[in-house]
Amino acid sequence: MSVIKDWTGRSNKLERIWLLAKIEFKxxxxxxxxxxxxxxxxxxxxxxxxxxxxxxxxxxxxxxxxSFLFIGLIIWNFFVESTSGTIQILSSKKYLYEYTNMNKLxxxxxxxxxxxxxxxxxxxxxxxxxxxxxxxxxxxAAENVxxxxxxxxxxxxxxxxxxxxxxxxxxxxxxxxxxxxFTTFLFFLSPIFFNLRTFKDALPSFxxxxxxxxxxxxxxxxxxxxxxPDMVLLTWDFGYAIFLLLAGLVSLSKLGSKAAEKL
Amino acid sequence: MKNTIAxxxxxxxxxxxITEDSHNTVKHRLFNIFNPPRQKMVEAIKMVSLxxxxxxxxxxxxxxxxxxxxxxxLLAGVFPSDTGYLTINGSTMLMNIGVGMSHELTARExxxxxxxxxxxKIKEVDAIFDEIVDFAELREFVDTKIKFFSxxxxxxxxxxxxxxxxxxxxxxxxxxxxxxxxxxxxxxxVFESSWIQGKTVVLVSHxxxxxxxxxxxxxFMKNGEMKFFGDTxxxxxxxxxxxx
Numbered sequence: 001m002s003v004i005k006d007w008t009g010r011s012n013k014l015e016r017i018w019l020l021a022k023i024e025f026k027x028x029x030x031x032x033x034x035x036x037x038x039x040x041x042x043x044x045x046x047x048x049x050x051x052x053x054x055x056x057x058x059x060x061x062x063x064x065x066x067s068f069l070f071i072g073l074i075i076w077n078f079f080v081e082s083t084s085g086t087i088q089i090l091s092s093k094k095y096l097y098e099y100t101n102m103n104k105l106x107x108x109x110x111x112x113x114x115x116x117x118x119x120x121x122x123x124x125x126x127x128x129x130x131x132x133x134x135x136x137x138x139x140x141a142a143e144n145v146x147x148x149x150x151x152x153x154x155x156x157x158x159x160x161x162x163x164x165x166x167x168x169x170x171x172x173x174x175x176x177x178x179x180x181x182f183t184t185f186l187f188f189l190s191p192i193f194f195n196l197r198t199f200k201d202a203l204p205s206f207x208x209x210x211x212x213x214x215x216x217x218x219x220x221x222x223x224x225x226x227x228x229p230d231m232v233l234l235t236w237d238f239g240y241a242i243f244l245l246l247a248g249l250v251s252l253s254k255l256g257s258k259a260a261e262k263l
Numbered sequence: 264m265k266n267t268i269a270x271x272x273x274x275x276x277x278x279x280x281i282t283e284d285s286h287n288t289v290k291h292r293l294f295n296i297f298n299p300p301r302q303k304m305v306e307a308i309k310m311v312s313l314x315x316x317x318x319x320x321x322x323x324x325x326x327x328x329x330x331x332x333x334x335x336x337l338l339a340g341v342f343p344s345d346t347g348y349l350t351i352n353g354s355t356m357l358m359n360i361g362v363g364m365s366h367e368l369t370a371r372e373x374x375x376x377x378x379x380x381x382x383x384k385i386k387e388v389d390a391i392f393d394e395i396v397d398f399a400e401l402r403e404f405v406d407t408k409i410k411f412f413s414x415x416x417x418x419x420x421x422x423x424x425x426x427x428x429x430x431x432x433x434x435x436x437x438x439x440x441x442x443x444x445x446x447x448x449x450x451x452x453v454f455e456s457s458w459i460q461g462k463t464v465v466l467v468s469h470x471x472x473x474x475x476x477x478x479x480x481x482x483f484m485k486n487g488e489m490k491f492f493g494d495t496x497x498x499x500x501x502x503x504x505x506x507x
Contacts, residue, residue: 016379023372099363100380100430101340101355174288257343260336261279 013106020096020110025117039118040125043073050193062195064136064224070129071223072192072216074122075154079212080183082115082158087165087176090259097260104256105249108166112159119151130224138226146222146229153234154215157241163248167255170262190216207233211240269432269463270315270338274347277308277333307333309487310346315432317352320464322474322481322495324502330487331467335434338465353431353463354382358421366410370401370420373409377421378428391427398453399423400446419446426453429462436467471499 029036047069054060062068086108093107130137168175189206190213191199200207207213214237218229282300307330315321315338323331336342339355363380364373374395378388396402399419409417425433454477468474474481474495481498483491483505491501 012379012382012384015385019375019379019385023368023376027367095363095365096376096380097363098341099339099357101351102380171287172289172292174290178289260341 013103017106017110017113020106021113021117024111024114028114029118036118036121039121043070043077043122046073046077054193060193060195064130064134067126067130067134067137067224068220069193070126071219072190074119074126075216075219076187076190076192076212077122078115078119078154079158079161081118082112083161083165084176084179084183085115086111086162087169087179089162089166090170090256091263094260094263104252104259108159108162112155112162115158116151116155123147126223138224141226143222143226143228147219149234150215150219150222150229153237153241156245157211157215157237160241160244160246160248163252163256164244167248167251167259170255170259186210186212189213192216196220208236211237267317268314268350269317269319269352270313271350272314272338272344272347273312273349274310275308275312275337275344275349276306276310276346277330277337277342278345279305279307281305306487308337311489312347313482313489313492315463315465317463319480320462320466320478322478322498323465323467323484324469324474324481324498325484326502326505329484331484332436333487334484334489335436335465335467339432339434351432354380355432355434356381356425356430357434358425358436364409364417364421367408369408370396370399370405370412373420374424377424381424381428381430383428388428395420395423395427398426398449415443415446422446422450426450432463432465434465434467437469471503475499 029038032038034041047066050069050073051066054062055065089107089111090104096102096107097104127140131139165175165179189203189210191207196217199213207217214230214233218234218237221227222229281303311334323334325331333342335357337344337349338351339357340349340351341357364377368376371392374392375385375388378391378395379385383391396405399416399422401416401420404412404416409420412420464477466474466478478495480493481495482489483498483501485505491498
């Protein structure tokens with residue numbers, strides 16, 4: 001709790017977080033010729049691969065399959081970038097806390113905010129694609145607003161996992177490889193490219209066991225089916241996210257305080 | 264009374280656990296579960312208590328390896344203390360030869376990030392930006408990544424940010440070795456004329472002249488212990504005796 005108390009006590013913290021997020025974003029996307037389109041390129045390439053494999057070769061019966069993949073992949077990519085991409089954050093951003101008593105939580109939030117800019121850019125592209133190019137589109141609906149709540153859920157979940165992983169990294173450097181294997185496993189256990197019915201038949205109740213699956217399922221409901229989110233699933237997913245965030249904050253307080261001397 | 268205190272430390276200590284083998288992977292830990300690493304304990308700081316008031320300049324003296332730098336890192340909130348408690352009222356900045364800056368960022372970005380870390384708002388940084396650049400004599404390189412700078416240029420930039428932005432509590436570890444002779448003269452002039460006044464400063468130096476000139480109180484350290492904390496002349500005397 002001291003971490004949060006200390007953080008809210010500073011006057012220019014929001015400005016600082018935004019400044020760090022902007023610089024992070026610039027470093028990631030504006031130091032190459034394609035700029036922000038790098039953020040879009042990855043989901044587009046993934047969509048092409050999965051579309052060829054599942055729609056053309058395996059004849060998947062999922063309607064609006066490209067959009068179905070698009071929304072699933074941008075959520076998945078945000079999660080992976082915010083977790084795998086931040087495992088070494090306490091080492092790569094050591095310059096920020098090595099000589100000052102800055103609260104380390106700001107480093108995480110600014111990095112995730114920077115990823116959020118990429119996410120919303122991709123989300124905007126999804127909206128354009130779904131509404132103007134998708135033949136079976138149901139169009140815009142009031143339920144679309146729920147995506148904001150789902151994003152908050154995704155942000156908290158990613159922040160919690162990021163805090164846990166990067167603090168474990170201080171004492172176990174091979175967490176990077178372990179997490180890589182785990183994310184590959186998680187990727188195939190999330191309904192990213194197979195339809196929900198197949199997923200639920202094969203893995204009953206697993207949508208409640210995998211928080212990322214729940215977020216993807218609900219995102220498709222609110223964006224592509226014109227329905228509200230499955231409230232039970234949403235509650236479970238918020239529960240997971242908050243639990244992981246609390247665990248992450250404890251690890252930051254216990255392990256993260258030793259980052260300056262151990263890394 | 265509380266507002267006049269910058270740092271309160273009560274029985275703080277720091278022990279480093281140095282292992283011979285690198286037990287920093289899951290694999291290594293699992294394979295050596297019944298063969299724990301041999302640890303060497305180094306007691307860097309032993310039960311130090313002190314209080315630093317706002318606006319005070321404190322000197323820290325002691326021979327190499329006595330724990331000055333570790334104590335400074337504890338007081339700056341960079342290292343956590345193993346025992347006791349520590350209260351820091353305000354932002355801190357630790358300055359020595361290598362000051363926290365990203366080599367992937369330009370001088371301009373580093374000025375904004377570092378100043379923001381020191382508690383300044385963006386508008387306040389805008390107002391002092393030119394002064395920082397001019398003082399560091401880096402006008403032509405303001406949009407160059409600092410990885411292309413020489414170590415002297417980086418140190419000058421860090422010093423200039425510290426001079427113009429400054430944290431509430433500054434820890435200066437042998438900073439008068441920064442830059443070339445011309446820059447050193449300029450730095451000392453600024454330090455003497457305005458900077459030190461009203462700031463809480465903890466000064467680590469082997470130069471008795473520097474400590475005597477600027478510090479109202481000083482501490483003498485030996486083997487991780489604060490042997491004396493108080494009058495500057497006495498601390499200097501003890502340090503000189505220890506060197507004989």
